[in-house]
Amino acid sequence: MPTSALPKNFGVILFPGFQLLDVCGPLDALNVLSNSHTLNLSIIAATLEPVGTKHLVQVQQGSKFDQRIVPTHTFNDAPKDLEVLIIPGGLGNRNDENMKPVVNYLASLGLTTAPQQHLRGDIKWILTVCTGSEILARTGALDGKKATTNKRAFNQVKEKHPKVNWVAKARWVVDGEFWTSSGISAGIDLIFAWMSEVFGEETAQYVADRSEYERNTDPTNDRYAERWGAV
Amino acid sequence: MPTSALPKNFGVILFPGFQLLDVCGPLDALNVLSNSHTLNLSIIAATLEPVGTKHLVQVQQGSKFDQRIVPTHTFNDAPKDLEVLIIPGGLGNRNDENMKPVVNYLASLGLTTAPQQHLRGDIKWILTVCTGSEILARTGALDGKKATTNKRAFNQVKEKHPKVNWVAKARWVVDGEFWTSSGISAGIDLIFAWMSEVFGEETAQYVADRSEYERNTDPTNDRYAERWGAV
Numbered sequence: 001m002p003t004s005a006l007p008k009n010f011g012v013i014l015f016p017g018f019q020l021l022d023v024c025g026p027l028d029a030l031n032v033l034s035n036s037h038t039l040n041l042s043i044i045a046a047t048l049e050p051v052g053t054k055h056l057v058q059v060q061q062g063s064k065f066d067q068r069i070v071p072t073h074t075f076n077d078a079p080k081d082l083e084v085l086i087i088p089g090g091l092g093n094r095n096d097e098n099m100k101p102v103v104n105y106l107a108s109l110g111l112t113t114a115p116q117q118h119l120r121g122d123i124k125w126i127l128t129v130c131t132g133s134e135i136l137a138r139t140g141a142l143d144g145k146k147a148t149t150n151k152r153a154f155n156q157v158k159e160k161h162p163k164v165n166w167v168a169k170a171r172w173v174v175d176g177e178f179w180t181s182s183g184i185s186a187g188i189d190l191i192f193a194w195m196s197e198v199f200g201e202e203t204a205q206y207v208a209d210r211s212e213y214e215r216n217t218d219p220t221n222d223r224y225a226e227r228w229g230a231v
Numbered sequence: 232m233p234t235s236a237l238p239k240n241f242g243v244i245l246f247p248g249f250q251l252l253d254v255c256g257p258l259d260a261l262n263v264l265s266n267s268h269t270l271n272l273s274i275i276a277a278t279l280e281p282v283g284t285k286h287l288v289q290v291q292q293g294s295k296f297d298q299r300i301v302p303t304h305t306f307n308d309a310p311k312d313l314e315v316l317i318i319p320g321g322l323g324n325r326n327d328e329n330m331k332p333v334v335n336y337l338a339s340l341g342l343t344t345a346p347q348q349h350l351r352g353d354i355k356w357i358l359t360v361c362t363g364s365e366i367l368a369r370t371g372a373l374d375g376k377k378a379t380t381n382k383r384a385f386n387q388v389k390e391k392h393p394k395v396n397w398v399a400k401a402r403w404v405v406d407g408e409f410w411t412s413s414g415i416s417a418g419i420d421l422i423f424a425w426m427s428e429v430f431g432e433e434t435a436q437y438v439a440d441r442s443e444y445e446r447n448t449d450p451t452n453d454r455y456a457e458r459w460g461a462v
Contacts, residue, residue: 010296020262021442024255027298028415031251031284034294041296050281050301053262063265065241065272067258070281070299151443184259185419185444211252212382212455213416214447224443 006199007083007124008038011073013132014045015102017055017092020067021184022129026086026191032207033195044078045071046101055091075105080121085109088187089131089150103138111141115177126178127194129187133180137161146175150183151222154230169225171216182222189216237430238314238355239269242304244363245276246333248286248323251298252415253360257317257422263438264426275309276302277332286322306336311352316340319418320362320381334369342372346408357409358425360418364411368392377406381414382453385461400456402447413453420447 010030012023030039045051050068058065073079087106092098110119111126128136130150134157136142143163148170150157158166167173172181172190181190192215196204208215224230241261243254261270276282281299289296304310318337323329341350342357359367361381365388367373374394379401381388389397398404403412403421412421423446427435439446455461 019259020255021259024251024259024298028250028252028255031289031296031298034296035288035292038293039296040294041298043298057266058262061266062269063271065262065265065270067255067262067272067274068301070301152441183441183443185442188416209455209458210383210414211416212414214445216445224440227440 006037009040009042009079009082010084010086011042011044011078011082012086013088013102013105014043014051014069014071015090015092016051016098017090017095018051018053018088019090019130019184020053022088022090022132022187023069023086025185025188026127026129029188029191029195029207029211032210033199033203037199041072042079042082043069043072044075044105047071047074053090056094057091075101078105083122084125084127085123087126087128087132087136089129089134093131093135099135102135106136106141107139111136111139112143124177125194125198127190128178128180129190130181130183131157133157134161137164142178145178146173147178147180148173148182149180151224151228151230152183154225154228168230169222170219171222172219174219182224188213193217193219237268240271240273240310240313241315241317242273242275242309242313243317244319244333244336245274245282245300245302246321246323247282247329248321248326249282249284249319250321250361250415251284253319253321253363253418254300254317256416256419257358257360260419260422260426260438260442263441264430264434268430272303273310273313274300274303275306275336278302278305284321287325288322306332309336314353315356315358316354318357318359318363318367320360320365324362324366330366333366337367337372338370342367342370343374355408356425356429358421359409359411360421361412361414362388364388365392368395373409376409377404378409378411379404379413380411382455382459382461383414385456385459399461400453401450402453403450405450413455419444424448424450
């Protein structure tokens with residue numbers, strides 16, 4: 001188990017219309033981990049105003065079903081010492097104007113170069129959930145790399161970003177520092193796979209048992225590509 | 232599929248030190264449901280200040296790993312027309328002073344009587360996740376009823392509330408209006424089981440597929456009772 005340089009500083013990005021479980025699945029596993037390991041979390045958004053899950057589809061349905069999370073930092077004052085960055089997806093991603101601050105922030109990180117040469121800071125791992133990988137792809141950081149995304153959105157995402165090697169049948173995909181997962185709940189399997197790699201399998205399984213979560217530990221075990229016609 | 236009286240008005244309780252996934256697992260399934268069904272959510276806490284997941288164990292570890300959600304209502308002005316109430320657990324539950332406003336609110340609902348006779352409002356279903364059932368048990372509402380809880384906390388909870396018929400080996404338990412689940416991630420299986428019962432299996436499975444979530448549909452399928460020595 002690699003204890004020499006365990007990461008401490010985590011960041012997660014929020015934008016209006018983020019998918020709640022994309023954020024809270026991975027974060028809650030890390031919450032449990034933070035009981036036994038010293039971890040810090042920065043929640044980063046365009047402003048410090050609470051950011052809601054509400055999106056257009058839901059509003060058009062007449063629903064008032066919103067959850068708002070309070071950021072700790074803006075994109076302008078985000079810590080430079082983040083080691084792990086989590087990027088969620090969500091239907092808010094359909095609005096380009098909405099996503100501009102996120103894409104600008106991600107572009108400013110210089111993720112197209114090797115980790116040690118990043119323009120800003122110490123980021124060693126980028127974890128995306130659902131269409132979070134599509135947001136990241138807008139910066140060119142995934143060009144030439146293997147990645148996956150939400151299976152219902154897969155074909156559209158692939159068409160929009162043809163330089164990425166999108167993998168349809170995958171619960172998650174690892175390519176260097178980029179860990180990309182399939183839709184929504186797949187982020188939970190992603191975080192446990194990453195935790196196993198970085199903090200060791202024993203720790204990851206202990207946290208999963210504490211969370212009473214049945215992990216999918218096989219990244220190729222994914223029935224949603226077929227379910228949603230992702231090719 | 233029972234379409235005549237589908238519930239619309241959902242409430243969820245927050246308290247300092249709630250477990251994030253206890254809240255966000257069920258809520259995100261409902262978020263997806265709210266795209267096709269008109270749903271309203273009230274997030275209810277002692278005050279309107281954002282409520283954080285931070286708790287003592289984490290702080291003692293030196294972690295700064297907090298997520299804060301913004302309530303929409305206080306216990307004093309909570310809507311009277313809630314039909315479904317979700318009660319999460321979490322380590323904040325270890326502090327009796329912290330939980331007093333929650334227990335007082337739950338007691339004020341008169342849940343020890345049959346649903347149609349509740350003191351306040353139209354609540355038809357109470358869903359608890361993790362040690363949320365322990366909080367509810369403090370009001371006496373679960374006396375003589377079958378229920379389950381977090382498996383690591385199970386034996387302590389059982390000792391504290393001997394009048395409840397606690398079921399050790401259960402992913403979730405249904406007794407009348409009370410749907411109680413095991414720890415943390417079990418709340419996701421609970422919400423899909425409940426959604427199947429109330430909105431129909433087709434809708435529940437569609438939402439699960441959208442969430443790319445592999446349901447555990449057997450309430451007796453639970454390996455965590457043995458894992459954590461719950462008897």
